């Protein structure tokens with residue numbers, strides 16, 4: 505099949521029967537027709553269509569090494585720096601379409617699958633069969649252009665005990681039976697973004713296993729189709745309130761649903777089990793396979809598109825209400841410009857300083873990407889929304905909706921709610937965007953997402969500190985302290 509069109513994606517989605525719960529209901533309609541998922545599915549369909557658009561086709565797809573069909577570039581195994589640049593161009597094309605507001609475009613998980621499929625040495629530390637299985641799965645995903653969601657962490661019940669101790673060992677998803685032909689999994693996991701609109705669920709290791717016998721049933725990696733029997737998704741309330749693109753320009757397009765995953769004795773056939781046991785390998789799943797590096801390469805490309813969008817939005821707002829000449833406004837714009845340029849530099853440095861792994865894959869430089877991965881959630885992302893709120897002020901509330909421009913009060917609105925450069929309706933359209941980018945429920949979820957989606961920043965910072973070679977730098981300090989004279 506190769507790269508899918510939007511219609512092919514929607515047809516498959518509507519033919520699937522995932523067990524979804526939302527707002528007290530079990531979803532019985534076709535997924536892509538359900539009001540909570542429809543708009544997001546349509547936006548994803550648009551991304552699939554871009555793969556066939558002559559303007560993007562050569563960037564977003566390449567020739568499959570096995571079938572010769574065009575397949576998604578995020579499946580391309582990078583062997584050179586040029587390949588990394590090709591991958592980035594593809595990430596960028598999709599990220600610019602959603603301006604970085606879609607966190608789970610297929611290229612995110614495809615990047616992890618691409619790294620894992622090539623990490624033969626890693627898997628052979630357990631059993632080479634695991635490496636063969638994930639390579640086959642990767643090829644199947646590539647040739648069928650499948651969209652995956654994923655889930656990593658135990659339910660948030662009591663974080664002062666390990667995942668395996670939650671609820672006396674009966675809450676976190678674990679292997680309850682090992683059969684000749686596969687495993688049976690029972691329990692829950694958080695959190696699967698885009699679960700309702702995905703084809704597949706990747707259940708990859710929680711990377712905080714302690715290696716005790718108690719943790720053995722929690723040491724696994726596998727994939728199941730999204731409508732596997734016994735698999736259930738419990739969705740949060742939707743943030744796309746069914747309003748127009750004028751009133752909710754971001755939520756009506758980019759709202760990605762999040763869901764808790766429950767495995768009610770889900771059977772996983774052997775060919776979809778990519779690791780079983782080996783907690784030490786589970787813990788190294790992202791760091792030693794290159795998956796973390798290829799995924800972060802995609803993430804930084806996406807967050808660059810998002811930062812650029814906020815710079816554009818802040819500039820539009822400043823121009824609209826005549827605040828662009830104030831010094832503190834310029835200071836904030838300068839801060840946004842700096843973020844954009846630093847993120848571009850991070851990508852170039854990570855690619856230029858990349859190196860070939862022991863499996864022959866050209867991986868971007870992890871230390872550089874890891875710096876961005878720690879920096880963006882805590883320093884950059886919160887400032888984006890803060891700056892939009894600061895620029896917009898009461899303009900985010902003195903804000904008529906689309907219907908008001910068709911109603912009796914319009915003449916007053918046209919007069920009193922115009923801006924220095926825009927008629928009232930265009931000003932309202934712009935400020936609705938600012939609202940959805942900074943204070944709406946959609947914006948709140950986006951902020952939470954950027955802060956946590958890649959893991960808890962507190963623990964990510966700890967991991968960065970512990971892994972970063974600082975001894976030589978400390979030695980320089982000691983040398984100066986010990987120096988006599990100049």
Ligand SMILES: Cc1cc2nc3c(=O)[nH]c(=O)nc-3n(C[C@H](O)[C@H](O)[C@H](O)COP(=O)(O)OP(=O)(O)OC[C@H]3O[C@@H](n4cnc5c(N)ncnc54)[C@H](O)[C@@H]3O)c2cc1C
Pocket residue numbers: 654655656657660663694695696697698762949952953956957958959960962963
């Ligand atoms: C919008 C959104 C989408 C997401 N999408 C996905 C997804 O698609 N797939 C997926 O697998 N995951 C997803 N996640 C989950 C994400 O990986 C977690 O939010 C993240 O790892 C933090 O875990 P937690 O939410 O359980 O927080 P917790 O671990 O419960 O942390 C809560 C608070 O306690 C502190 N804390 C807890 N334990 C410790 C500790 N041991 N040491 C220090 N501090 C601690 C944390 O710092 C934090 O402040 C998503 C999260 C969000 C918010």
